[in-house]
Amino acid sequence: MASSESSPKKGKSPTPRVPMPTQEPLARIKNFAEVALGYAEDQALIEASRCIQCKKPLCVQGCPVEVPIRDFIAHLQKNDVQKAYEVIKSTNSLPAVCGRVCPQETQCEGNCILGKKGEPVAIGRLERYVADTYMALSACDQITGKPECPLINEDLKVACIGSGPSSLTAAGYLAARGIKVTVFEALHEVGGVLIYGIPEFRLPKGIVAAEVAALKEQQVDLLPNWVGGKTFTIKELFDEGYKAVFIGVGAGLPKFLGIPGENLIGVFSANEYLTRANLGRAYDFPHWDTPTFPGRRVAVLGGGNVAMDAARTALRLGAEEVRIVYRRTQGEMPARHEELEHAVEEGVILEILSAPVEFKGDSQGRLTSMVIQKMELGEPDASGRRSPVPIEGAFQELACDMAVIAVGAGPNPILLDSTPELKRTRRGYIDANQDTGETSMPMVFAGGDIVTGAATVISAMGAGRRAAKEIARRLLGEDAA
Amino acid sequence: MQQTPCTIVKKERLIPGQTSKLVISCPHIAKKAQPGNFVILRVSAQGERIPLTIADADPEAGTITMVYLVMGKSTAHLETLEEGDALHDLCGPLGQATHIEQVGTVICVGGGTGIAAMHHIAKGHQRAGNHTVAIIGARSKNLLLFEHELKSFCDEVLIATDDGSYGHKGFVTQVLEERLKTDKTVKEVVAIGPVPMMEAVSKTTKPFGVKTTVSLNSIMVDGIGMCGACRVSVGGQVKFACVDGPEFDGHQVDFGELRQRLAAFKPQEALSFEAFKERHGK
Numbered sequence: 001m002a003s004s005e006s007s008p009k010k011g012k013s014p015t016p017r018v019p020m021p022t023q024e025p026l027a028r029i030k031n032f033a034e035v036a037l038g039y040a041e042d043q044a045l046i047e048a049s050r051c052i053q054c055k056k057p058l059c060v061q062g063c064p065v066e067v068p069i070r071d072f073i074a075h076l077q078k079n080d081v082q083k084a085y086e087v088i089k090s091t092n093s094l095p096a097v098c099g100r101v102c103p104q105e106t107q108c109e110g111n112c113i114l115g116k117k118g119e120p121v122a123i124g125r126l127e128r129y130v131a132d133t134y135m136a137l138s139a140c141d142q143i144t145g146k147p148e149c150p151l152i153n154e155d156l157k158v159a160c161i162g163s164g165p166s167s168l169t170a171a172g173y174l175a176a177r178g179i180k181v182t183v184f185e186a187l188h189e190v191g192g193v194l195i196y197g198i199p200e201f202r203l204p205k206g207i208v209a210a211e212v213a214a215l216k217e218q219q220v221d222l223l224p225n226w227v228g229g230k231t232f233t234i235k236e237l238f239d240e241g242y243k244a245v246f247i248g249v250g251a252g253l254p255k256f257l258g259i260p261g262e263n264l265i266g267v268f269s270a271n272e273y274l275t276r277a278n279l280g281r282a283y284d285f286p287h288w289d290t291p292t293f294p295g296r297r298v299a300v301l302g303g304g305n306v307a308m309d310a311a312r313t314a315l316r317l318g319a320e321e322v323r324i325v326y327r328r329t330q331g332e333m334p335a336r337h338e339e340l341e342h343a344v345e346e347g348v349i350l351e352i353l354s355a356p357v358e359f360k361g362d363s364q365g366r367l368t369s370m371v372i373q374k375m376e377l378g379e380p381d382a383s384g385r386r387s388p389v390p391i392e393g394a395f396q397e398l399a400c401d402m403a404v405i406a407v408g409a410g411p412n413p414i415l416l417d418s419t420p421e422l423k424r425t426r427r428g429y430i431d432a433n434q435d436t437g438e439t440s441m442p443m444v445f446a447g448g449d450i451v452t453g454a455a456t457v458i459s460a461m462g463a464g465r466r467a468a469k470e471i472a473r474r475l476l477g478e479d480a481a
Numbered sequence: 482m483q484q485t486p487c488t489i490v491k492k493e494r495l496i497p498g499q500t501s502k503l504v505i506s507c508p509h510i511a512k513k514a515q516p517g518n519f520v521i522l523r524v525s526a527q528g529e530r531i532p533l534t535i536a537d538a539d540p541e542a543g544t545i546t547m548v549y550l551v552m553g554k555s556t557a558h559l560e561t562l563e564e565g566d567a568l569h570d571l572c573g574p575l576g577q578a579t580h581i582e583q584v585g586t587v588i589c590v591g592g593g594t595g596i597a598a599m600h601h602i603a604k605g606h607q608r609a610g611n612h613t614v615a616i617i618g619a620r621s622k623n624l625l626l627f628e629h630e631l632k633s634f635c636d637e638v639l640i641a642t643d644d645g646s647y648g649h650k651g652f653v654t655q656v657l658e659e660r661l662k663t664d665k666t667v668k669e670v671v672a673i674g675p676v677p678m679m680e681a682v683s684k685t686t687k688p689f690g691v692k693t694t695v696s697l698n699s700i701m702v703d704g705i706g707m708c709g710a711c712r713v714s715v716g717g718q719v720k721f722a723c724v725d726g727p728e729f730d731g732h733q734v735d736f737g738e739l740r741q742r743l744a745a746f747k748p749q750e751a752l753s754f755e756a757f758k759e760r761h762g763k
Contacts, residue, residue, distance in 0.1 A: 182482065186705050188523060188530070188570040196703075223484050225572035227705060231509055232482065240482060254709040256719065263712055263719065263738055265745040272708035280529060280702070286756045289529035289555055290702070291749035365741030412706050413724055 017119045018047040025345045029315045032200045032283050035342055036100070041079075044129040048076040051121045054113055059123060062111035064462025065092050065169070069108055069123055076126060085134035088127060093172030093215075094165060094461065096135055096207045097194060099128025102458045103336045135210050152180050152219045156475050159184060159242045161228040161415065164192025165457045166248035166448030168215060169464035170471070175218035177472050182242075183220060186227040186414075189279060192250055193449075194457070196279040197271070199309050201316065202339070205278075229418035234444060244443045244471045247430065248464055251409035251449040257301070261359030262405075266293060266367030270306045270406035277313050295402025298322045299370055301356055302406035303333035304454075308340060310404040311348045322348050323398065327355040327375050327388040353377070353388065357395070359403060369399045408454050429453055437467025445471060482509070486567035490544060495626055500550050500594055501560060502536070508543030510573050516605035517579030517696065517728055520545070521704040523570040524558045531555050532701045532723075534598035534673075535574060536627075548597030548626065554753040561761075575704050576727045579694070581605045584668040586612040588660065589635075590653050590682050592674025593619065596626045598696060599673040607634050612666070614639065616656050618678075622647035653678065654685045661689045669694065672731060676740055683731030693731035697722045699739060700746065714738050 021037040022028075028035050039047065057070040068087050075083035088095045104110070104124035112120030156179045160167040163185035171181045189195050191208040216222065226232065228249060237245055254269035256262050273292070276282040280290025298314040300307050303326035311322045324343070326333060329352045333340060344350065354372040361367050374394035381387040411428045423431040423440035430439055430446040437445035447463025449455055487507035494501050510520065519534045537546035551560050562568070579602050587606045591599035596617050607613040613634075618641040619625040625647065631638050640648025641656050649656050661667060670693045672682035679695040686693045699711040699722045706724035713722055716733035720726060 186572065187703060188572065196707075221483075223482065225570050226482070226509075227572060227575065230573065230575055230705075231513060237482075252705075252707045254707070256709065256712075263714060263742065265742060269709040272702055272710045275702055275708050281527070285749065286554075286753045288527045289753060291529075291746050291753065293745070364744075365738065414705055 015050055015118075017050065017122045018043045018125075020122070020125055022342075025342075025347070028201065029312075029346050032316055034204050035201050036338075038132055039125055039129045044076065044126060045079060047122050048073050048126055050114065051077070052114070058111040058113060059108040059121075062107040062109075064107070064458050065098075065465050067092050067095075067108075067127070072130065073121070073123075073126060076130060081130055081133045084130045088130060091465070092127075092461070093169045093465075094211050094457075095127050096131035096211060097165070097203060098458055098461070099124050099126075099131050100203050100207070101198060101456075103456055105337055107458065132207075135207075135214070153178050154180050155241075156180060157182065157240075157242045158244045158246065158471060158475075159237045160246045160248060161234075162186075162192055162247065162249040162448075162450075163190040163222065163224075164248055164250050164448060164460065165194060166460035166464035166467075167192070167246060168211070169461040170246045170248065170445075170447070170468040171220045172215055172218065173465055173468035174472060175215065175220050177476060179472065179475060181220045183215075183222045184226040184228055184232070185222065185224045187279060188224050190222050190224055192248075196275045197306070197309070199274065199278055199313050201312065202309065227414065229415035233418050234415075234422075234441070238443075243475055244445065246437070246464070246467055246471065247415065247439070247444065247446040247450060248448045248460070249412060249415055249450045250460075251429075251454045252412040253410040254405070255408045255410055256405055257356060257407065259356060259358055261361060261367070261370075264359050264361040264367040265365050266295070266361075266400075266402045267359055268293070268402070268404050270300075270302070270310045270404050271409065273310055273404045274306070274313065277317070283313075283317060292317065293402055295319045295400075296321070297398075297400045298402045298404065299351075299356075299398060299400045300324050300404045300406055302326065302408070303328070303335060304406065304408075305335045305339055307404075307406035308335045308343045308348075310406050312343055312346060314402070314404070315346055315348065319402070323351045323400075324348055325351045325354050325356060325370075325372060325398075327353065328377065328385065329353060332385045351398070354396070355388065355390070356403075360397075367401055367403060369397050370403055372396050372398060409449070410453075411450060427453065435466060436470040437463060438470065443474070487571040488567045489562055489564050492562075492564050495548065496624055498551065498560075500548065500626065502546060502548045502597070503562075504544050504546050505568065505571065506542075506544050507571055508540075510571065511538050511543045511545050512540045514538035514540075514545055514574040515578030516581065516602040517576065518574035519576050519704070519727060520547070520571055520573030521575060521701070522559075522568050522572070524555060524562065525569050528558065528569060529555055530570075530702060530704065531559070532575075532698070532704055534696065534727075535601060536597035537601050537604070546597075548594050550594045553750050554757040557754065557757055557761075572704070576723060577725070579605055579671075579728055581609045583610040586614065586664065586666040586668060588614045588616060588657065588667055588670045590616045590618075590657060590670060590672040590674070590678075591627070592617070592653060592672075592678040594626065595672075595674030595678070595696075596631075599671065600627050600630055602671055602673070602696075603631060603635055606671075607636075611668075612636050614660070614667075616641070616653050616660075618642065618653035618656075618674075620644060652681070654681045657682060658685050661686065661691065667691055670731075671695075676736060676743065679731060679734075680736040683734070683736075687732055694728050695731040695734060696727045697729060697734065697739060698727070699742060713742075
């Protein structure tokens with residue numbers, strides 16, 4: 001526990017945290033611009049001053065990439081944003097991303113001592129402020145403190161397969177230590193789920209592009225349109241002289257519900273719906289070529305961040321009514337509090353204690369409605385959450401012309417099928433050491449959703465960082481990592 | 482491994498304004514391309530991802546060949562590219578390669594631009610030592626594709642035209658049925674072309690109990706198993722054409738559902754094409 005001096009003083013009422021400026025709900029559902037606008041300088045300084053600089057900062061323990069949170073806030077308190085950025089960047093390759101999409105309430109902020117009596121320091125918002133303010137500067141400068149990037153050793157080549165948060169983190173870590181990294185991405189844009197999955201209004205593509213540009217400055221090679229397992233195999237990478245391979249290909253095989261009518265027109269996986277909107281910029285159709293389906297009454301199935309993203313995207317694409325259909329209650333939804341809050345503010349209806357049982361369509365095969373079974377909460381299950389139990393005979397039909405299934409993803413088979421020697425878990429994910437990312441193949445490491453199943457950006461980054469540390473240790477010796 | 486632009490080295494207007502053949506330099510894909518594979522390409526930065534079957538591959542020359550029918554905005558845009566131009570993106574090879582083994586006589590049926598895709602598979606069967614018979618069809622003689630290419634290696638090439646201007650007057654299925662009645666050595670039929678044709682071929686072969694493989698052109702977005710847009714029902718099970726296929730047992734495919742799903746974006750496709758034609762003054 002933190003020492004007594006670092007606890008908030010008794011009798012002193014805690015200062016409330018500085019609220020995040022946001023676009024007004026009625027305005028923002030008509031555009032794809034970012035909802036949360038970020039702190040201005042004075043707001044950031046006031047919020048930073050709330051941090052009491054604990055001797056043993058618990059917040060850091062809650063951070064999968066161990067950002068020295070207390071230290072960066074200390075610099076910020078002196079309005080030294082550049083120093084603050086250097087401190088964050090020393091462990092976090094994607095701070096502008098993390099400041100936006102991390103579930104801070106369960107990580108750093110969830111551990112903040114101020115949260116015991118009042119509101120925790122808004123660590124995520126401060127991280128975002130620092131990253132946004134200083135991202136324009138040279139990434140090499142920031143990380144190494146040297147005017148130029150470290151001399152890259154072209155003989156020590158490492159391949160990262162996939163370009164989502166785990167791979168980009170691994171790439172950044174290795175490049176900063178002078179290792180030549182190639183990132184292979186199957187899609188045409190680099191960023192993985194940060195690009196195809198998370199909408200512009202929550203994470204602008206310009207932010208991802210800036211973080212990727214910082215990696216390019218570190219001489220990381222980025223190869224889009226290269227499909228691991230199809231365009232090349234892992235064995236071929238070693239034949240080409242790569243010394244280690246990091247696999248961060250994400251989960252990315254959409255789960256469906258297995259109920260009748262699921263192939264009707266208008267029933268999408270969240271992956272398809274979000275990929276059309278985000279990667280294909282379907283909101284700008286026909287200026288961009290990828291179309292999407294204009295849903296009027298939309299049902300989104302699931303209660304996680306992906307469901308929130310899909311529901312809010314549907315509103316912005318002009319839907320008149322959007323429902324999130326979830327089989328437990330609002331309290332059990334796995335989405336970030338802020339996303340759920342924003343969705344409700346924007347007019348998304350929560351249809352809780354409801355499980356879909358059938359989709360119905362017209363003679364053209366287009367979705368017209370969906371049947372839901374009403375549920376009640378029973379005993380807690382293995383996850384500790386009370387499990388939903390069907391109420392006998394309680395069915396309801398909801399009119400809808402679009403349904404988006406956001407109930408998770410399984411392991412994508414492409415790379416795994418081409419690499420049968422890679423040991424898998426019972427659930428089909430890659431079997432990798434939790435601390436080092438090591439797999440059953442020598443010098444092949446893995447991390448992120450392809451190891452854990454669908455999780456968060458920051459946990460994938462943590463895995464990328466742990467694996468990169470191990471790779472650096474193997475290639476450069478103990479001191480390097 | 483490095484990024485080199487995939488450039489068009491040869492363009493042939495097979496049916497002017499309608500169907501063209503592109504030979505594209507992209508050594509890293511050519512090296513890997515097997516019969517049955519497809520690629521995903523984009524013509525411009527704002528373009529959609531278009532799946533196209535690989536009609537031929539030459540690993541030595543580092544080229545792949547593709548044939549397309551101009552039927553909407555994206556293919557019309559592709560048609561504006563000339564020799565020396567680079568594709569914006571080219572990704573592949575994708576999908577499962579055709580399962581090819583030496584079995585005896587194999588009939589490869591092709592219709593429309595599907596003949597080009599069928600050509601690569603027929604080549605594979607020929608190389609595997611099968612007696613390879615191509616049956617190709619079109620509305621009339623001047624719309625018939627790849628006859629010369631198929632004749633250069635197939636054991637037999639049989640032709641059907643709707644108007645009787647060349648070969649048998651009628652459909653490829655009639656030629657196929659005649660052959661199946663008289664030739665008991667036929668072990669497999671492969672059909673690639675428009676959905677109604679593949680469905681008709683599957684119906685034709687069913688009573689003969691001959692294994693029938695079709696290559697499905699369902700709507701795709703990523704082509705790497707991520708989105709599920711291309712899902713098809715095969716034998717009552719849901720499959721993804723991009724990773725489980727694109728080839729499936731024609732006797733098991735739910736063609737009705739496939740037809741409906743292919744029409745999902747008809748209004749948007751028309752809108753997009755109109756906007757393109759306006760911009761290009763057509």
